[in-house]
Amino acid sequence: DAGVIQSPRHEVTEMGQEVTLRCKPISGHDYLFWYRQTMMRGLELLIYFNNNVPIDDSGMPEDRFSAKMPNASFSTLKIQPSEPRDSAVYFCASSLWTGMNIQYFGAGTRLSVL
Amino acid sequence: QKEVEQNSGPLSVPEGAIASLNCTYSDRVSQSFFWYRQYSGKSPELIMSIYSNGDKEDGRFTAQLNKASQYVSLLIRDSQPSDSATYLCAVRNSGTYKYIFGTGTRLKVLA
Numbered sequence: 001d002a003g004v005i006q007s008p009r010h011e012v013t014e015m016g017q018e019v020t021l022r023c024k025p026i027s028g029h030d031y032l033f034w035y036r037q038t039m040m041r042g043l044e045l046l047i048y049f050n051n052n053v054p055i056d057d058s059g060m061p062e063d064r065f066s067a068k069m070p071n072a073s074f075s076t077l078k079i080q081p082s083e084p085r086d087s088a089v090y091f092c093a094s095s096l097w098t099g100m101n102i103q104y105f106g107a108g109t110r111l112s113v114l
Numbered sequence: 115q116k117e118v119e120q121n122s123g124p125l126s127v128p129e130g131a132i133a134s135l136n137c138t139y140s141d142r143v144s145q146s147f148f149w150y151r152q153y154s155g156k157s158p159e160l161i162m163s164i165y166s167n168g169d170k171e172d173g174r175f176t177a178q179l180n181k182a183s184q185y186v187s188l189l190i191r192d193s194q195p196s197d198s199a200t201y202l203c204a205v206r207n208s209g210t211y212k213y214i215f216g217t218g219t220r221l222k223v224l225a
Binding site: 031033041042043044045048050055056091095097101102103104105106107108 | 146148156157158159160163202206210211212213214215216217218
């Protein structure tokens, strides 16, 4: 399997612009997670889905952030409008609920908002 | 109090030594525990998982869990310069499928 695939790998945008991050989970996995990582706050869970349904979005920082999972093989995280404080690495992870429910991470998207 | 705490380091050990990384957690109902390794600029990768009290060994890595004291540790034997990375501790509580991550411990193995 190719693993969790994220795109783009790097995104540079200007404040106020809309940003869309994309994720393709591992085929067959039924959980998908979006994380944000910064030096100050570490790895923070933003939202997670089970069978394409959002289960817990308590980590989404504010209404500017939204996430969708229209099908089992695709998810998006959108920031509109973007702000400089959104600059971070955004990771997507997927897992299968058997046993330990191990999460596998994508390579991440490094977002810079100028 | 943070839910999962780790010393940020850096922890420096000479090549060939044992590196000991520690993690404490606050929720007694925590069920599953994970150690991820993250190289600079890369994504976290799982190296160990444990959910029963005691030790679990995998090659040079040993995870130790003590639920009564609410800590989990990772020992790396015969440390190599390639082990230099940030090690993230993650905890999954019962009744949820989400992980809580610590902020990580940076390990430096000196050649």
